[in-house]
Amino acid sequence: MTDDGLIFAYRLDGQGGGTPLSLAEVTTLPQPTDPWVWAHFDGSTAAAKAWLEQESGLPALVIAALLKERTRPRVEVFEEEGVLINLRGTNSAENAVPEDMVSVRLWISGRRVITVRLRPLRTVNDLRDRIEAHVGPRSGGDVLTSLALSLIDRMSPILEALNIQLDLAEDSLIHQPKLDLRRRIVTVRRRVIMMRRHIAPQREVVAVLKNSHATWFTVNDRRHLHEAYDRMALYVDDLDTMRERSQIIQDELTSYMNARLNRNTYLLSLIASIFLPLTFVTGLFGINVGGIPGSDNPSAFGWFVGSLVVVMVIQFVVLRAIKWF
Template identity: 35%
Template structure:
């Protein structure tokens, strides 16, 4: 038993049968699902005459989704899927590399992929795909289905924005950031299926329509993500505009109040210098008359500001 082969299946008889998990030579109509960072995997790939450049692409740590055709019997697909592992963020998308090499499929992962795990469970129950091309379609559909399920509650959350007076901006910012990270990988994932269909691989000719459906699904999800991001940005812009309007209105109100009481402050400051010559010092009616005068000044200011439509 090898330490790098997680699961292996033989499709040569028109039905998937499990293989022994040993480092046997790669044979056509077989699927080898491997742990990418396990010791011995690179040596096994080299022993099976896989070119060094292809091995590097299959085992590299960080890469974007892409499709590479090396010849009619060899191509590489790199896909990204939602990370449903415990303790991981779903938008921290995991990578699945799939190599078609001389009629066999070698796939590698670093952390478990839900789409592949579900597919293996179906194979164990005898209800999974029966050929390698259908297996490839099943993996692609599984990845797309999980992404679509992840986006469904996001759509509901976006729809709720129209019915809410105030949403949690912190939650919306986190959601927006998550959608931006998803978009980063789903956009090039669309090109994977476009390039696959354009390559017109003879071994996948019977599954062409299925891959077209995968492409349509990816395109729809990309459009949905763009729409969600635009809706969140629009909602945040409206909230910011409302807050700016409230601030401007309050600032304007305080400016008007300050302007109204500016003459009163001037006169009270002038009469409070405590030096000789201040009128009314000896008159007991001076203070009441002064207060009445200030009220008259304030009233005149209010009338003038209203006619000038400042208030």
Template identity: 30%
Template sequence: MARVLSPLAAFDIAEDGRASPVAEDWPVAAPRAGARWRWLHLDVTNPAMAGWAAEHLPEVAAAALSQPETRPRCGALGAGLILNLRGVNMNPGQESDDMVSLRMWVGEALIVSARVRKVFAVDALRQAALAGHAPPTPDAFLLRLTEGLTDRIEAVSLALEDATDTLEEEIFDHDRFDADALAPTRRKVIRLRRYIGPQREALNRLAQSPLPLIGPEIRPMLAETANRATRAVEELDAVSARLAALQEHVNAELAARMGRNGYVLSVVAAIFLPLGFFTGLFGVNLAGIPGTAAPDAFTILTVTLSALGLGLFALFRWRKWL
């Protein structure tokens, strides 16, 4: 039975950026004659991927492509690179902070990328290749890929910063608190920071890689992309600190409100406690209760209790307890 890999995208790319689709059912790990390099983009859930990777790639690289869970990293393996990155999840109906993983093996004339969920930065490169504007070299591919991933991360980071500005305005300026907005925003920032921090380190290592597949003209631009990732991490740290301060302010305000409400209830209870005592005492149905035969007894009791209540209220005001 013929083996079929069925990649998500497969191109042989020339020096001028023109891309030719790879038609092989079981492609080799090298470009055809006349092409500068080959890009194969695979689906991790494809059962054929593990067998193809084990046959054509170094053992460690093949295992890295098939890992079910990954974190951003960049490591040299012989003359190639194992590179894992994360991208903002822009798939419909999914949360942007549930970042999608991209696994890659990068060689001098071959890039193999693999994913579980769609990575839009990779899809943009696929569309560029179809239009005849593919990156002419593997290092140029890495530059455009990391720029695309970082652009989307910065957009989400800016949106979270704007959301935090809105929360601060609502809480500090208008004294309105939306618990349903604060907690999810904090959770998004924490989840993004979890992956973007290691990604910053991975991009720095990529920019500083001594391997010759990273050309001298690409290296400073990769360093700039790593610097942008560092700024995104710093912005997320600042947003996280602001959200933590908002949460502390809200908690303090809620505690103060509960304290004030409890104090008011305590004062009201202190005023009505003696009144309740006397009304209970005179309300027992026993012989000998004074005033039962006097027609003005109820009026006298009402006036007396009212005066007592007003007196207690005046006392609390005088002592500045109210």
């Protein structure tokens, strides 16, 4: 990245490659017959903000949207001026949480594509590598569709990992439930909700784009947008299913814990029912006052213990007869 906030810029050759451009060359607006230009900026730098505000020629509302700190997936058509698009991708930075999704903002107008990021997004760098290898996007519409499909591709492993975690949780619930299962389910459910919160609006963005009448969309671009929409819809359905599965697992775990608590309470009640009369008798015979039967008889203790055993057996039989256990 240069000191002017420009990460990279290319004049696309229409064959999958491109010629690197400087910021001054990006500032010059391409003519309708010129090749497409793609410029990618780091919106967190003062230089990029200054260029967007002073030299880009973009509407003030668009500039504010490109530099906004907190965004959500959106698409806005500014009639003849251009199209503003916000997309989100998984955070693939080291030690980052994947569902903490990173946004990329696009402005497509004329023959120029301007993208802005506030945090690094590996998908954009992948497209840059493809241009360097001459297998990248060929037009502005191709930049958009390639970016959308690449963002979707990076979501797939995360969704698969969440599904695997739910499978393991279900197996654990069936075979050997553990107390830490509740924490694991809550974590998975939180991740699913966070991802759906971003993916569902992004699906609607793609739906608007695939039905738009932008003249710079080719037949191939529209085909890719339809594919992107289908995959996003599938991901949203998968996330809804995972959310329901996690809720079912959590409910089953709660039922298991309640059943376990009830069983333990039942056992304590059963033990208390058996030993309460015995405790009363032993307490009665343990008082230090005169007149205790058998106090002068050496065999009285044996008879007393034997009588306690008899009482215990009688209680066991009675409780069994009334089906306490």
